[in-house]
């Protein structure tokens with residue numbers, strides 16, 4: 272294994288720190304770069320040249336990323352030649368650009384959440400030839416569906432390091448893959464041998480300036496599961512066994528071959544889960560309340576073999592058409608016995624991912640007397656309840672999927 276500190280290179284390698292003391296880390300700068308490296312397509316300076324040395328510096332940094340077997344299997348194609356850029360741009364245009372431009376034109380002036388992305392994506396497609404450098408990270412290896420981590424898994428992390436190193440130097444990049452399905456054509460243009468896989472096309476230019484911001488994403492608590500799939504905690508304490516004070520929860524998700532509005536029409540019905548859940552029996556609006564709308568209340572009936580039948584009054588706390596429907600068991604989320612949510616993420620317009628979540632507490636619930644009676648069994652009680660919820664919630668998302676996908 273040879274380190275990339277090349278004594279024979281005229282280019283300085285001082286940009287790859289030989290040692291770095293983490294005690295002196297400037298966390299704000301590091302996190303700033305990590306959080307604001309955006310897909311830049313509109314603010315690319317197409318007139319300012321990008322020196323090769325800067326690109327190679329970024330690749331040196333990126334090559335510090337981990338690789339399976341500690342082998343040097345990544346290769347980087349830097350496209351500078353105008354004819355080569357034109358050939359790739361034509362491919363990009365045929366494969367995706369045309370579609371992006373028509374999507375941009377269709378969405379222009381609408382409130383659709385993809386309006387901005389499409390404006391930016393279409394702009395890149397129209398100007399790809401003019402971008403100073405196109406960088407294509409490649410890997411010796413192919414997707415072989417073996418499920419084993421292969422060589423392929425040794426390149427994505429480095430390619431992203433390249434984007435970060437570029438951002439730290441005032442350059443802008445965009446992660447694009449739209450061209451990759453034209454595999455034979457790319458290989459022919461770039462003379463990439465069989466056995467090597469290109470994994471992205473990164474347009475690289477200086478940015479025309481201005482700030483780049485972090486963007487809203489789901490919180491770590493929402494997308495992180497502890498110990499087993501689907502188990503969430505809003506406040507997991509790493510020192511103690513599971514407890515209700517940690518606000519444990521459960522999340523199930525399913526991809527549905529139907530558009531968001533069709534799924535919304537099902538999940539915004541407060542009784543939909545009664546068709547599938549073994550516990551939830553149905554719900555009725557509280558007299559004088561006509562939902563669904565934030566603040567509206569309904570009474571739900573539940574049944575459990577160990578508890579019998581009971582009823583709870585819930586208040587709708589989230590209602591965003593085609594996106595989010597949630598309620599608190601009780602009057603509000605701060606004092607709720609539990610908080611339930613349906614969420615719909617649109618996938619490419621005509622499909623969606625349905626997400627169903629529950630958070631237990633912070634208010635008292637049916638679990639409270641059981642935990643008070645058997646405090647030493649709290650972890651077990653919490654675990655069982657998460658399992659029960661997960662099983663019923665899975666039945667519900669599968670049931671909604673079946674209904675939504677029925678023509």
Ligand SMILES: Cc1cc2nc3c(=O)[nH]c(=O)nc-3n(C[C@H](O)[C@H](O)[C@H](O)COP(=O)(O)O)c2cc1C
Pocket residue numbers: 308309310311312367388391392395445446447448449450486
């Ligand atoms: C796997 C992958 C493929 C992508 N392919 C393209 C593409 O072909 N063209 C494009 O303009 N953007 C592409 N993007 C960029 C996304 O559209 C972009 O990440 C999204 O708009 C969010 O913007 P952000 O990266 O600034 O957060 C891709 C991103 C990823 C992760």
